[in-house]
Amino acid sequence: MTRRVAIVGAGMTLFRRRLLETGKELCFEASRAALDSANLDASDIEAVVLGSAPDAFDGLHMKGEYLLDGAGASNKPYTRVYVGGGTGVFTPIAAWWHVASGLFDVCLAVCEEKMSPLYPHPQKAFWSIFDHTLERPLGVNLVWIFALEMRRYMHKYSISEEDIAQVAVKNKRNALDHPCAQLADRITVDDVMKSEPIVWPVKKLDISPPSDGAAAVILASEEVARKITKDPVWIDGVGWNLDSTYWTNRELAYPQYLENAARMAYRMAKVENPRKEIDVAEVYDPFDYKELHHLEGLQLAERGKAAKLTSSGATERNGEFPVNPSGGLLGVGNPIAAAGMMKICELFWQLRGEAGKRQVKRDARTGLAQAWGDLMQFSSVVVLRSR
């Protein structure tokens, strides 16, 4: 049997297109903020799990080992995990099993990404995730796969670009209240529609930006968590699931691997009716349509109906089912692994009533965070509860 595990502290850095701090320094700032929020010292941390996406961004091909002292992991049991964009929500899952297993009582989970070293633009590093023989010779770039998936999703469920653009409008507006946000803005659906086409149907304002940043949380076993804080946030369910890299061989309109991951997490958290039991969700939104796609895979909206849910206003911060009250990747920014961890931090603050101007109106006791990554093949899901 596993032990119950809680989050007891959280911290993050600003998210920006370029930060002066090195990757190590970003890890330090986020880790220090998390320690301070829980009134803990580095010596209280028994093990560290770090998440970071492709080494090609930082331009240092041993990133896990390079970053570890900034995460306070020198001479400690340490693991680096990597599942592309899904890393940010997978890192606390890996930290969870460190504690749930009984191996450790206190574990620090840190995510870092520094995309700006690639000059002039980080996009090219994504090229190296594609098949070298069959895909790269075609001149592929990362936005292709999103555009192909978005187009397929729109076709299958008769969803318009305008329907999708509502998500960018909502998330960038929510981010106005996030002190770390990189691309907070008050925009309209029309602004999204008129923004420069990148890979149609994806336009400039449909996409989250490349960013530098880091975020961290501290996990503790039940007994220790209750000593550290009176308001632990419990990790009651975790799930993850992968399909193969043969992304052209499957239906793109629906992420089955995400449904599998979600069902795993719901089973563990004893969530029977996710739409009724989840009060607030931080859903992975590197592109606006992904929020809709993921709500459906998570069983939080019926297939093809997430756009309607969005139009109804339900997913607004003050709505009945707030989605991405943080501002998401579209508004706060997308330092890949750190962006997923930012969602975990947001839920920690939301479920403790500490989200300030971003606090959702409804009484939120159960939250869900999700991230997604690699070649449209991976998802990680965490269910959190305040009691």
Add this chain to the structure above:
Amino acid sequence: MVYSGIGISPQDVANSRYLTVPYSANLRYRWSTGAAVGRFLAELKNGKIVGRKCDKCKRVLVPPRMFCERDFIQTSKWVYVQDAGIVDTYSISYIAADASRLEKPLIVAVIRLDGTGEAGILHILGGIEPKDVMIGMRVKAVWKPKRRRVGAITDIRYFAPAGDAK
């Protein structure tokens, strides 16, 4: 809560306000293609598309692999598939791999080849204007001339509307 970070603006970069160290990684590779893709490329040079059949799920896998990743058994035989199929999804790329703008936008698509079941491949569409592309439309491979084929995915120049070809 303190949120640390010192942002560097585009002006800071232009004015070299902070010190930076440049580095260019030029990494050259020679990848083994393996048994399945090695044969696939050789067949492309001959103007044919070949897949591998899984006896359990009955799929013809394109790109071919020597094992079926779903059933985790060896695939049983080589099967030629048509160089024609339908557009499962498509998009129009205005940028190159390094995010620079393309002079002429590129239509990219996942094409489900006839005779494969559900296996699509990634390729380019040509001989058609972006506004005329539709999901579900039939397309057929337009090959490079035989003497210019080298055994690469680009031996197919693009897929074009099938019209009377099919």
Add this chain to the structure above:
Amino acid sequence: MTNIDHWSSSIDLDYRYTAGVAGETFLRKIAKGRIMASRCSYCRLTYLPPRLYCEKCLRKIDTWVQVRGKGELYSYTMTGRGKKKSLYGLVKFAGIEGGLVGRIVGSDLADLKFGMPVRVDLKNSEKGLLVYLHV
């Protein structure tokens, strides 16, 4: 029919690394002829190259100290042969964690001894930090 047994291509990526918060100060001081280390007053550890934080207690460091005088040769090695021969060494300073790796100039392998005093000469260049060691 013969299989196409390999595929050749390259990955070409261009980078510009920032020096970071501690690195920026370190490099700026080098331009003024000074070698600076950072010191954690809590753990009483001094780091070279300097760091923004103490690796041991993970507290932020804001104390800077100048590294004065000569270091000692901690270890050394030789690369290449004949005219392409180069000597490299790791220099440490008393009471300071870490050290500097650089090229040993003006000496032969036979001249080198563990613990011998080394004068360090640092230069910022277009390609990054250059470290020259004089024994």
